Amino acid sequence: MGAQPLTLPRAFYDRPVLAVARDLLGALVDRRTVEGTVTLRLTEVEAYDGAADPGSHAFRGRTPRNATMFGPPGHLYVYFTYGMHWCMNAVCAPAGTAAAVLLRAGEVCGGRQLARSRRPGVRAERDLARGPARMTRALGVDRSLDGTDLVDPTAPLRIRPGRPVADDLVVVGPRTGVGGDAAAYPYRFALLGEPTVSPYRAAARRPSLPDSAHARRND
DNA sequence: CGGCCGATCCACT
C-alpha cells in the first residue's frame, strides 16, 4: 500500500480490499442530481473483507440485500439500517468475493449550499458528511443508487482520484460499531488530523435481559 | 467531550 494515485477503473480490481480502502482516502466523490453536484473528499473509510470477515454483511452469504456486494467491482452498494439511515460502499475485488469499502466520512469541497440544504440544522461545516449516514444524506444517496457504476462518466455518483495521500498521514484502527470476533481488525482508515473524521464508537453492547424476559409464560 | 437514550423499519432467523 503506497501513496500512489488512485487510478480508475483498475483501482477496484485484483487488489486486496485493504489496499483499495487505503487508496480511497483523499479520493473525490461526485454526486450529480438535477439540483447540482456535491463533491467531497474522502477522509475516513472501512474495509469489509467479504465472506472471510465476521463483521461484513457478506459473512453469512448472499442475500437479496447484499447482492450488489457479490457483483462486479467498481459499483456502489447501498444499504438501509437502523430504520432510517442509508450507508454506501464501494464494491471491490472480483465478482463473487464480496469485498467492499464503507465510505464513512468526507470533507465537502463542492456544492456546499446543496449539501447544506440536505442537512438542515447542521452548524459546523465539518459535520455535513462526518459519518456514513450523514454522508449519504448530504449527497442525496438512497437505495435507488444501489448498483451504480462508479467509473461510468455519466453515472449520478462517481469516484475519481484526488491528491495522493502520504503514508504518514494515514491512521489505521478498529472499525466503528463492529463487535464480535472482528472487533479488533484494523480495517478502519482515516486521515490524520482531519476534523471531518467521525468519532470512534465501539459496538453497542446489548444489555443482557433479565431472566424474567426469557421466562415463558405458562398461564 | 463522553455517556445514555429513543427513533424507526427492514432484512433475516
Next chain:
DNA sequence: GTGGATCGGCCGA
C-alpha cells in the same frame, strides 16, 4: 421476533 457497518438530543463533568 430481533437487532442493526447510526444519529441527534440531552445530560453531567
